[in-house]
Amino acid sequence: xxxxxxxxxxxxxxxxxxxxxxxxxxxxxxxxxxxxxxxxxxxxxxxxxxxxxxxxxxxxxxxxxxxxxxxxxxxxxxxxxxxxxxxxxxxxxxxxxxxxxxxxxxxxxxxxxxxxxxxxxxxxxxxxxxxxxxxxxxxxxxxxxxxxxxxxxxxxxxxxxxxxxxxxxxxxxxxxxxxxxxxxxxxxxxxxxxxxxxxxxxxxxxxxxxxxxxxxxxxxxxxxxxxxxxxxxxxxxxxxxxxxxxxxxxxxxxxxxxxxxxxxxxxxxxxxxxxxxxxxxxxxxxxxxxxxxxxxxxxxxxxxxxxxxxxxxxxxxxxxxxxxxxxxxxxxxxxxxxxxxxxxxxxxxxxxxxxxxxxxxxxxxxxxxxxxxxxxxxxxxxxxxxxxxxxxxxxxxxxxxxxxxxxxxxxxxxxxxxxxxxxxxxxxxxxxxxxxx
RNA sequence: UCCGCAGUAGCUCAAUGGCAGAGCAUUCGGCUGUUAACCGAAGGGUUGUAGGUUCGAGUCCUACCUGCGGAGCCA
Numbered sequence: 207x208x209x210x211x212x213x214x215x216x217x218x219x220x221x222x223x224x225x226x227x228x229x230x231x232x233x234x235x236x237x238x239x240x241x242x243x244x245x246x247x248x249x250x251x252x253x254x255x256x257x258x259x260x261x262x263x264x265x266x267x268x269x270x271x272x273x274x275x276x277x278x279x280x281x282x283x284x285x286x287x288x289x290x291x292x293x294x295x296x297x298x299x300x301x302x303x304x305x306x307x308x309x310x311x312x313x314x315x316x317x318x319x320x321x322x323x324x325x326x327x328x329x330x331x332x333x334x335x336x337x338x339x340x341x342x343x344x345x346x347x348x349x350x351x352x353x354x355x356x357x358x359x360x361x362x363x364x365x366x367x368x369x370x371x372x373x374x375x376x377x378x379x380x381x382x383x384x385x386x387x388x389x390x391x392x393x394x395x396x397x398x399x400x401x402x403x404x405x406x407x408x409x410x411x412x413x414x415x416x417x418x419x420x421x422x423x424x425x426x427x428x429x430x431x432x433x434x435x436x437x438x439x440x441x442x443x444x445x446x447x448x449x450x451x452x453x454x455x456x457x458x459x460x461x462x463x464x465x466x467x468x469x470x471x472x473x474x475x476x477x478x479x480x481x482x483x484x485x486x487x488x489x490x491x492x493x494x495x496x497x498x499x500x501x502x503x504x505x506x507x508x509x510x511x512x513x514x515x516x517x518x519x520x521x522x523x524x525x526x527x528x529x530x531x532x533x534x535x536x537x538x539x540x541x542x543x544x545x546x547x548x549x550x551x552x553x554x555x556x557x558x559x560x561x562x563x564x565x566x567x568x569x570x571x572x573x574x575x576x577x578x579x580x581x582x583x584x585x586x587x588x589x590x591x592x593x594x595x596x597x598x599x600x601x602x603x604x605x606x607x608x609x610x611x612x613x614x615x616x617x618x619x620x621x622x623x624x625x626x627x628x629x630x631x632x633x634x635x636x637x638x639x640x641x642x643x
Numbered sequence: 644u645c646c647g648c649a650g651u652a653g654c655u656c657a658a659u660g661g662c663a664g665a666g667c668a669u670u671c672g673g674c675u676g677u678u679a680a681c682c683g684a685a686g687g688g689u690u691g692u693a694g695g696u697u698c699g700a701g702u703c704c705u706a707c708c709u710g711c712g713g714a715g716c717c718a
Contacts, residue, residue, distance in 0.1 A: 231678095231679080233676095233677045233678070233679095233680050234674085234677075234680090235674055235675060235676065235677055235680080235681085236673075236675055237674085237675050238674090238676065238677075239677095240676075240678080240680085242678090251678080253676080253677095255675070256675080257675095271668095271669085285676095287676065287677090288678090306669080307653075307668075308668085309654075309668090310654085311653090311654060311655090311667055311668050312667075312668090312679045313654070313655060313666075313667045313668080313679070314655050314656095314667090314679095315654060315655070316654080316655070316710095316711090317711075318709095318710055319653095319654065319655090374716090390717095391718090412718080414718085416715095416716055416717065417644075417715095418714095418715085418716065419711085419712080419713080419714095420712080420713065420714085420717095421712085421713095422717085422718080423716090423717075423718090424718095427718070428718095429718060512716085512717090514714080514715080514716095515713085515714080515715090516714095565717090566717075566718060567718070568718075569718060612718060614717090614718030615718090616718080617718055618718090628718095639709085639710070639711095
């Protein structure tokens with residue numbers, strides 16, 4: 207009999223199977239052992255009766271510590287006393303290693319300790335469920351864009367200069383003479399590939415050397431950035447709406463078990479269907495003023511500023527779906543944003559704010575098309591024009607309206623899972639004060 | 644960088660300024676249906692670091708270190 211995975215057990219009731227895995231926990235009662243076996247696909251309880259295995263097997267199993275590696279052979283039996291509905295009556299077992307002093311015990315632990323042991327923490331039920339949801343978010347992202355006519359065109363991770371100028375970059379020595387920087391966005395390169403392929407996306411790690419210590423920040427995170435030629439701000443909002451709705455639907459469909467393990471209120475995810483409310487910045491400011499007058503916000507919001515975290519939380523609390531705030535003041539947005547032809551002080555940008563305080567999950571908009579405008583912007587932001595010559599070429603040779611956005615995978619995953627902090631949504635989080643393991 | 648909170652056994656946490664404690668984990672023993680199993684026993688400590696106040700400091704004061712939460716900035 208070959209190896210069977212725990213998720214497949216319900217199809218093998220009455221058969222003898224061989225499972226290969228690790229000991230999740232073990233209870234015992236005199237002449238009975240109840241090892242819980244974990245194999246990466248699930249956890250199943252085994253039953254070992256002293257008189258139904260060879261004496262050496264009994265002696266080998268009895269002292270096993272948490273996370274010992276072992277292979278178990280036995281018959282699958284339906285039993286409603288077992289957590290998973292089935293149990294394994296063990297006939298034979300082979301111990302690969304008896305592990306001792308596994309640091310993560312069945313009791314509670316603090317975050318610092320768990321993050322120090324992240325390489326082991328990944329084996330725990332909750333972490334396993336979160337990363338399964340992440341997997342599905344990533345899969346949904348790719349499936350959606352691929353089926354919608356987008357071409358994957360990945361952008362470089364080493365970049366020669368800042369994409370947006372202001373944000374802090376990680377500097378890397380590039381063969382001595384030159385400095386390279388880790389990318390903080392594939393945005394500018396996406397505009398080049400969009401002019402070559404029409405609809406494109408890049409999907410990879412992104413680096414921000416900001417000294418942010420909040421539940422929404424990592425220094426290394428994954429971002430997917432679709433970009434469309436011949437597209438406008440409205441097209442981007444339409445895309446964002448369909449995109450997020452598809453991801454939520456896929457997570458609900460494919461990860462029901464994990465959402466249950468995470469105790470996620472799935473009605474919050476079921477509500478993520480088009481259309482999403484669209485809120486002009488001017489109207490957002492009015493809502494924030496009302497919030498301040500009612501005492502829901504501590505600080506009065508002044509027109510012209512970017513939304514702070516409490517502002518975002520307040521606005522999104524007024525809706526049960528993601529809310530799309532558009533037409534921000536140009537001064538708070540990136541230099542390449544297209545201006546509103548009606549009101550030059552506004553940029554054709556949009557931020558999608560997730561409900562339940564998860565904050566900005568998508569940011570994007572329409573890009574400037576005019577060569578002269580961009581040259582002025584580059585000068586006004588004190589950026590070196592020669593570094594942007596290739597980018598300006600995109601406006602010299604067939605400039606068209608185009609637009610796109612970026613979505614943070616970890617923020618999206620945290621939102622789907624309903625968990626506090628993005629650090630649990632990536633296998634090995636990189637944060638201001640954490641580079642290990 | 645700023646504001647707030649914390650640091651005691653491997654882990655999670657107690658201890659009015661007066662003998663350093665418990666649960667889990669570990670080791671040993673018991674139990675044929677355990678569900679974070681349970682019952683009994685044992686080992687385990689430079690109370691983050693350095694000073695200070697005091698007859699006496701885990702506890703009070705100062706500085707520093709480390710971490711957490713938040714702000715700014717962002718996805």
